[in-house]
Amino acid sequence: MAQDATGSGQKLVIVESPAKAKTIAGYLGPGYVVESSIGHIRDLPQSASDIPASIKGEPWARLGVDVDNDFTPYYVVSSDKKSHMTKLKKLLKESDELYLATDEDREGEAIAWHLQEELKPKVPVHRMVFHEITKQAIQAAVANPRTLDTDLVEAQEARRILDRLYGYEVSPVLWKKVMPRLSAGRVQSVATRLVVDRERARIAFRSASYWDIEGTFDAGERHEDRMFPGRLHAVDGSRVARGSDFESTGQLKSSGVVHLERARAEALVNALHDTTFEVRSVESKPYRRQPYAPFRTTTLQQEASRKLGMTASQAMSVAQRLYENGFITYMRTDSTTLSQSAVNAARDQVRDLYGAEYLPDSPRTYASKVKNAQEAHEAIRPAGETFRTPAQTGLAGQEFRLYELIWMRTVASQMKDAVGQSVSVRLGGQASTGEDVVFAASGRVITFHGFLKAYVEGRDDESESDDSQARLPAVEEGDEVSAAALQAAGHETKPPARFTEATLVRELEEREIGRPSTYASIIGTIINRGYVYKKGSALVPSWVAFSVVRLLEEHFERLVSYEFTAGMEDILDEIAGGRKDRVSELAEFYFGSDSVEGLHKLVTELGDIDARELATFPVPDPQGEGDHGIVLRVGRYGPYVEDRDGERGNVPDDLPPDELTPEKARDLIANQSGGDVELGTHPETGLAIVAKAGRYGPYVTEVLPEDAPKKEKPRTASLFKSMSLEEITLEQAVQLLTLPRVVGVDPESGEEITAQNGRYGPYLKKGTDSRSIESEEQLLTITLDEALRIYAQPKQRGRAAANPGKELGEDPASGNKVTVKSGRFGYYVTDGEYNATLRQGDDHETITLDRAAELLAEKRAKGPAPQKRGAKKTAKKSTAKKTTKKATAKKTTAKKK
DNA sequence: CAGTGAGCGAGCTTCCGCTTGACTT
Numbered sequence: 001m002a003q004d005a006t007g008s009g010q011k012l013v014i015v016e017s018p019a020k021a022k023t024i025a026g027y028l029g030p031g032y033v034v035e036s037s038i039g040h041i042r043d044l045p046q047s048a049s050d051i052p053a054s055i056k057g058e059p060w061a062r063l064g065v066d067v068d069n070d071f072t073p074y075y076v077v078s079s080d081k082k083s084h085m086t087k088l089k090k091l092l093k094e095s096d097e098l099y100l101a102t103d104e105d106r107e108g109e110a111i112a113w114h115l116q117e118e119l120k121p122k123v124p125v126h127r128m129v130f131h132e133i134t135k136q137a138i139q140a141a142v143a144n145p146r147t148l149d150t151d152l153v154e155a156q157e158a159r160r161i162l163d164r165l166y167g168y169e170v171s172p173v174l175w176k177k178v179m180p181r182l183s184a185g186r187v188q189s190v191a192t193r194l195v196v197d198r199e200r201a202r203i204a205f206r207s208a209s210y211w212d213i214e215g216t217f218d219a220g221e222r223h224e225d226r227m228f229p230g231r232l233h234a235v236d237g238s239r240v241a242r243g244s245d246f247e248s249t250g251q252l253k254s255s256g257v258v259h260l261e262r263a264r265a266e267a268l269v270n271a272l273h274d275t276t277f278e279v280r281s282v283e284s285k286p287y288r289r290q291p292y293a294p295f296r297t298t299t300l301q302q303e304a305s306r307k308l309g310m311t312a313s314q315a316m317s318v319a320q321r322l323y324e325n326g327f328i329t330y331m332r333t334d335s336t337t338l339s340q341s342a343v344n345a346a347r348d349q350v351r352d353l354y355g356a357e358y359l360p361d362s363p364r365t366y367a368s369k370v371k372n373a374q375e376a377h378e379a380i381r382p383a384g385e386t387f388r389t390p391a392q393t394g395l396a397g398q399e400f401r402l403y404e405l406i407w408m409r410t411v412a413s414q415m416k417d418a419v420g421q422s423v424s425v426r427l428g429g430q431a432s433t434g435e436d437v438v439f440a441a442s443g444r445v446i447t448f449h450g451f452l453k454a455y456v457e458g459r460d461d462e463s464e465s466d467d468s469q470a471r472l473p474a475v476e477e478g479d480e481v482s483a484a485a486l487q488a489a490g491h492e493t494k495p496p497a498r499f500t501e502a503t504l505v506r507e508l509e510e511r512e513i514g515r516p517s518t519y520a521s522i523i524g525t526i527i528n529r530g531y532v533y534k535k536g537s538a539l540v541p542s543w544v545a546f547s548v549v550r551l552l553e554e555h556f557e558r559l560v561s562y563e564f565t566a567g568m569e570d571i572l573d574e575i576a577g578g579r580k581d582r583v584s585e586l587a588e589f590y591f592g593s594d595s596v597e598g599l600h601k602l603v604t605e606l607g608d609i610d611a612r613e614l615a616t617f618p619v620p621d622p623q624g625e626g627d628h629g630i631v632l633r634v635g636r637y638g639p640y641v642e643d644r645d646g647e648r649g650n651v652p653d654d655l656p657p658d659e660l661t662p663e664k665a666r667d668l669i670a671n672q673s674g675g676d677v678e679l680g681t682h683p684e685t686g687l688a689i690v691a692k693a694g695r696y697g698p699y700v701t702e703v704l705p706e707d708a709p710k711k712e713k714p715r716t717a718s719l720f721k722s723m724s725l726e727e728i729t730l731e732q733a734v735q736l737l738t739l740p741r742v743v744g745v746d747p748e749s750g751e752e753i754t755a756q757n758g759r760y761g762p763y764l765k766k767g768t769d770s771r772s773i774e775s776e777e778q779l780l781t782i783t784l785d786e787a788l789r790i791y792a793q794p795k796q797r798g799r800a801a802a803n804p805g806k807e808l809g810e811d812p813a814s815g816n817k818v819t820v821k822s823g824r825f826g827y828y829v830t831d832g833e834y835n836a837t838l839r840q841g842d843d844h845e846t847i848t849l850d851r852a853a854e855l856l857a858e859k860r861a862k863g864p865a866p867q868k869r870g871a872k873k874t875a876k877k878s879t880a881k882k883t884t885k886k887a888t889a890k891k892t893t894a895k896k897k
Numbered sequence: 898c899a900g901t902g903a904g905c906g907a908g909c910t911t912c913c914g915c916t917t918g919a920c921t922t
Contacts, residue, residue, distance in 0.1 A: 016915065016916065017915090017916065017917085018916085018917070019917095036916080036917090037915085037916075038915085038916045038917055038918090039914080039915035039916025039917075040914070040915045040916070041915090041916095043913095043914090043915095044912090046911090046912090047909075047910080047911085048908075048909060048910095049909095080917090080918090080919095081916095102915090103915085106914095107914055107915055108915080110914095110915090111915065111916095156914095159913080159914085160912095160913070160914080162912095162913095163912050163913045163914085164911095164912055164913080165912085166912065166913090167911055167912020167913075168911055168912060169911095169912095170911085170912090171910075171911035171912075172910085172911075174911085175910070175911080180909095180910065181909095181910050181911080182910090182911080183910085183911045183912070184911080184912080185911080185912045185913070186912075186913070187912085187913065188912080188913090320917085324917095332915085332916090514913085514914095515913080515914060515915090517913095517914055517915060517916080518913065518914060518915095521913095521914095522913095525912095529911095635898075636898095637898065640898075648898065650898085692899080699899065699900090701899070713899090713900090714899090716899050716900065716901095717900095718899090718900090718901090740901090756901070756902090757901075758900090758901045758902055759900090759901060759902070760901095760902070760903080760904095763901095763902070763903095765902075768902090768903090769903095770902050770903065772902095772903095821905090821906090828906050828907085829906095830906075834906085835905090835906035835907085836906075836907090837906060837907055837908065839908090859906090
């Protein structure tokens, strides 16, 4: 069995993170070599270049999963992990035993399994697990190993394969129907939908305005806090409406409340000038607040955002540095549990810093708030068996501030509750106009601050936080109180706030979507795809996101339902428990069942997805002006608005969807034509000449009279590269419009030679024979003699003449000359017969003959001409071609930007 | 989204989760 063993007695322990390896090595001592896997070591092929040759020809190669044979996944060692795997193999060779000590969760178990598959150990293998990194825990773990949990690995593979099928099958639908390079996925699509849904709610929102009275009251000089604020609460026994009494439609939803308008509120203020108020009631309730649980990834991200203004990824990268340098425990965790030694350290610090009266009798524990928590790690806390105070760390800047936050939160989590009294006072009085009015004042007195002494959580809105509320004087029922100031105050109900990074992450976590290691990058994904952009800290969806979300909702409803992931988690749990089978679950997802429509069918039957319809939205109409007939369309070149007459206007990329109104749209349409530069009238035709910015760049055109026959098209001409919209003169425009210009007649053939500008630059044309010329200016100046001289030369075909390329040498296979050339799709090598585009990682400057020969050989292997391989294949080919066309068009515009 | 003239090689995009550096600015 241990024939390869060295007899050295050395044991190899593999964990996931290098920082962890370092710490654990210290706890295990000599005889153990601790290395890390640095996360996952292999994965399904990510792109075409990763696909192993053995499966390249398969129809499912693109997926990396053999959907027809039990969804067998094909894994490849990621290129950046190859050298690391060599190192691990070498270490294993020198060892007698292998401990797979990856995290004890679904992904960790899978990493352990992949390691075993890839390392093929011939020595005994143990699975070792621990949930906290203390000497005790580590030594206990190494003494009590178990075996690999293959059901858990199955669950991970199911998760991985499902995500691949979802992502790699649905994304191409978006390329075809919306735009190339878009993406869909179990997590990102729901995240995008959340942002879009919120924007929809904002668009549908109708604000309501309401008034009340703000007062400052004076309880008299015998009170310490004599002045206190109060707000109008009721008039003649009916409660005054406040924000929460209104629907999002602006309608009042509560009955029996008075909706105060400005005039009534101001009249009341006047009628209360001489009123003396009486305390009608004083209600006091005990107040008690428990400390917050220690940080996990999402709560750390939220507080770092609220208190330190960090983005989710900034918070994570600062935390990463703290972790690597041994200041905090692992920062990607869904657990709020503290190890015993951490609890002790926190309690010690409470006693030292705040005194024993702040220390609860027994340690506090926090139940997990996360339903699918995998609890492979501790909560995020200061590292070590005793905590360093921030000052003792020697840290500075962001690292200091984040450490301080983590330290305070951890210590506070082991402190006593804050207790006090919440007091609510009602003041009554009579207006001179006869109404009975009631004002309300509320306050809080904290008698014991408890944990609030150490830590107060930030708020997303500016409502009162836990430690700040007005103090009220100790008034009693029947006391007289005067109003020091009264003022009518107007309010408006506000639409639901946009998500920020932090609130979106919190929402995703609550819906069990995404994992601690991915929360920050989800934001990056939806921003990079152009689904969402940041306006300050708010996340605003683009119109493309509206299109994509609508397509997914209408055709892949289940996949973007907010419950999909939760349902998947349940199934994965069943698989992990050995009660369900990976293959049949994936088969149901992909091929469907009686109750579920399969993904495969959905993505192959796209005929009824009407792309134009999906990309068309009526412009929101908050004023209710009725049928304004203006729509927004998401076009290839971005969003634009179009009115009934087909007049269009570009919508700026940074105009938030909820700010687009019919009025704004009309503005955009008007400005579109207003953006044209009127140059004057043509001296001969009398027509107005305008310069415009067009799809192919700036151009000039003439404005035909309204009554001109439809057939008649205005003359147009692109500006020369030396001209600009700002500087062009009428004279230049008139000259441009003379193009195409007749240069003369070829005496030999009798054909007319003309000079004009075209797609590929300036050229001459004689019948069907065309020749490029050097400069645009020549279009206006070239003489017949010069033109004839050009035609006397043989036609230079292709780029070959202009760009002969660089010769590399002779192809050993064909014996042909191999050259590198630059073409429409970038650089390629050719041997005169076959052409092969350079791949990612190839460089046209440095490419060698060998590499070129390799590329050409691959090309040759594919056969000379595309072979017919049955009707199905041909059909597929034609759709592929269509996307190609789209992609090229998109590229052109992208460049222009 | 203005309208032009030929002809040259297609190949690839995309998912979620685990981890760090290696990059550039």
